Amino acid sequence: MSLETHIARKNLAIHPKERRIILKHADRPDYDASIDCYLRNGGYDQQKKAFSMKPEEICQEVLDAGVRGRGGAGFPAGMKWKFLDRKSGKPIYLICNADESEPGTFKDRQIIHKDPHQLIEGMMISAFAIQAAQAFIYIREEMPYGAKILEEAIEEARAKNLLGDNILGSGYSCDLVVHRGAAAYICGEETGLIESLEGKRAYPRIKPPYFPAALGLYMCPTIVNNVETLCNVKHIIEMGGHAYAEIGKPGNTGTRIWSLSGHVRKPGYYELENGVHTYGDLINEFGGGLRDGRQLQAVIPGGSSAKVWRAGERFKGKLRSGEEFDWAIEDVPLDFDGPMAAGSMSGSGAVVVIDDSVDIVEVLANINAFYAHESCGQCTPCREGSLWMKKITTRMANGGAREEDTALLASIGDQIAGRTICAHGEACAWPTQSFVAKFQDKFLDKAKQDPEQLSKRDFRMV
Amino acid sequence: MAFELSQETLDTIDKVIPRYPQRQSALMMILHAIQKEQGYLSLEAQEWVAERLEIAPIKVREVVTFYPFYREKPVGKHYIRVCRTLSCALNGSYKICDRLCQELDTKPGEISPDGKATVEFAECLASCGTAPxxxxxxxxxxxxxxxxxxxxxxxxxxxxxx
Incomplete structure (x- = not known):
């Protein structure tokens, strides 16, 4: 009987090929979340170093590092900071996006639970760099211990004058506040998050004009960065931006924490140097491969909104460098640009492996149920379209498939993407568009299956 | 009976409001505190919050009805969420939910007859590596x-x- 409550259990078997920077200490048996432990391991040294620098020097280091956002869009953090409207005279805000809710993603949870001070240090350096008046951590409701750990860590840091008034005697003051969400996926979208932090429904704002860097929280300039991105800032200060950029590949610098789940023997989180390993390595070497007697059916390379790959497909084209490529799924580099060249995205770094034990139509029905539930309801194409796609795929999985469903699904998907205020339109359309295109035979075949057998099936995902 | 909250919850509320540059920002944290104490957010609670934050009651109601975590009805002694999203579903979460409901003699979304639990399906709980x-x-x-x-x-x- 192994039933015990866990709050992000330690992963003691760290794969030797991992390159742990962010999770360097997290899984050490003797390491805990207290500030004493963090200080014993060089904690807050980089904050002290950063506070002796000029804010614009820190921004330059982050820009030189080329660190791309780890939340999903992969936009360079230093560029995001550069867009900050510093002339408005309004207060500047920093928000850490700890809403971690893209299905398949569980990396930020590890940082928050096991090394909360690393995040706080990264945030205070970032806050100082952009001269934020106040900073917030927006954490999802489903991490109640995470919120508690962060609140306790903040009080520990405040007691040591690492945040709050006149930090380390620098004359710079910045408070850090933990704000809890309430189980809405859309709060991971940065403008929806800002609305939520203002005490409203998380309706995303239209860009332009509401780019957070100019018109964010309370219509003031605001930077929203992911947990892992902000942790990286600490290491950029430690190494220097150019040295950091030596890790990984050009345009894909640093490490990334990949969340591997689904039908693999060893699901888990793996921090790897960007561009050095492939999806094949992640699934077969780090993840221990598929279960006995199973064949790969599909891989979702970057969270459930990323376009699916079908086992056996090949990706051909030219990289930005001009180099030609011809990859199987297993050859796609684990970084930002690799999955994009292969027609999908690395998103939040969540890789979901699907073997041949499940019905692919049912998998899409499960994903569609998620996006239909999470549409905020603001834009008609997304609100109506996501629900419609869910209804069709659920009916198909339950034995009511019609021949025309496949074409109808494709047409609905095509009419959502690009027609909504925020990227939830794409997030809900991409799975349907890609599943239907790549598994067309299986979708068409569904109408020929025995409805009674389907309705009585033992294994269900909707 | 007039709407009342424990001193502990009132203290929490007094503590969170000044953390934010604008009062309405404290709304979600206040709703969390009240739901934790009372199990759900009654209309009386929502009106009380509106008055406390000096905002229109509809502003509170908009938020309560938008976020899945806020409830307007009581739940059982334990609130149980079974993750139904992709990685958990691939690893059998639907069967898990059926079995749990069967064992507790209840249906998703209802309070069990002994009042001890409400089981619900939830969307991704961000622990996909340990699914279900x-x-x-x-x-x-x-x-x-x-x-x-x-x-x-x-x-x-x-x-x-x-």
Whole structure:
């Protein structure tokens, strides 16, 4: 009987090929979340170093590092900071996006639970760099211990004058506040998050004009960065931006924490140097491969909104460098640009492996149920379209498939993407568009299956 | 009876409001505190919050009805969330939910006859690497098998979980 409550259990078997920077200490048996432990391991040294620098020097280091956002869009953090409207005279805000809710993603949870001070240090350096008046951590409701750990860590840091008034005697003051969400996926979208932090429904704002860097929280300039991105800032200060950029590949610098789940023997989180390993390595070497007697059916390379790959497909084209490529799924580099060249995205770094034990139509029905539930309801194409796609795929999985469903699904998907205020339109359309295109035979075949057998099936995902 | 809150909750509310540059920002944290104490957010509670924050009651109601976590009806002693999203579903979460409901003699979204639990499906709980997972109140249970579910349900029925 192994039933015990866990709050992000330690992963003691760290794969030797991992390159742990962010999770360097997290899984050490003797390491805990207290500030004493963090200080014993060089904690807050980089904050002290950063506070002796000029804010614009820190921004330059982050820009030189080329660190791309780890939340999903992969936009360079230093560029995001550069867009900050510093002339408005309004207060500047920093928000850490700890809403971690893209299905398949569980990396930020590890940082928050096991090394909360690393995040706080990264945030205070970032806050100082952009001269934020106040900073917030927006954490999802489903991490109640995470919120508690962060609140306790903040009080520990405040007691040591690492945040709050006149930090380390620098004359710079910045408070850090933990704000809890309430189980809405859309709060991971940065403008929806800002609305939520203002005490409203998380309706995303239209860009332009509401780019957070100019018109964010309370219509003031605001930077929203992911947990892992902000942790990286600490290491950029430690190494220097150019040295950091030596890790990984050009345009894909640093490490990334990949969340591997689904039908693999060893699901888990793996921090790897960007561009050095492939999806094949992640699934077969780090993840221990598929279960006995199973064949790969599909891989979702970057969270459930990323376009699916079908086992056996090949990706051909030219990289930005001009180099030609011809990859199987297993050859796609684990970084930002690799999955994009292969027609999908690395998103939040969540890789979901699907073997041949499940019905692919049912998998899409499960994903569609998620996006239909999470549409905020603001834009008609997304609100109506996501629900419609869910209804069709659920009916198909339950034995009511019609021949025309496949074409109808494709047409609905095509009419959502690009027609909504925020990227939830794409997030809900991409799975349907890609599943239907790549598994067309299986979708068409569904109408020929025995409805009674389907309705009585033992294994269900909707 | 007039709407009342415990001193502890009132203290929490007094503490969170000044953390934000604007009062309305404290709304979600206040709703969390009240729901934690009372189990749900009654209309009286929503009106009380509106008055406390000096905002129109509709502003509170908009938020309560938008976020899945806020409830307007009581739940059982334990609020149980079974993750139904992709990685958990690939690892059998639908069966887990059926079995849990069967063991607790209840249906998703309803209070069990003994009042001890409300089981609901939830969307991704961000623990996909240990799928399937279930949250009982604040605690996460991971890598669950049907046998684990039988044991979990027993602990809930026999009040071994507080």
């Amino acid at each position: 997972v279930v949250m009982v109140d604040d605690d996460m249970y991971e890598n669950l098998t049907e046998d684990d579910i039988v044991e979990l349900a027993r602990r809930i029925r026999e009040e071994e979980i507080k």
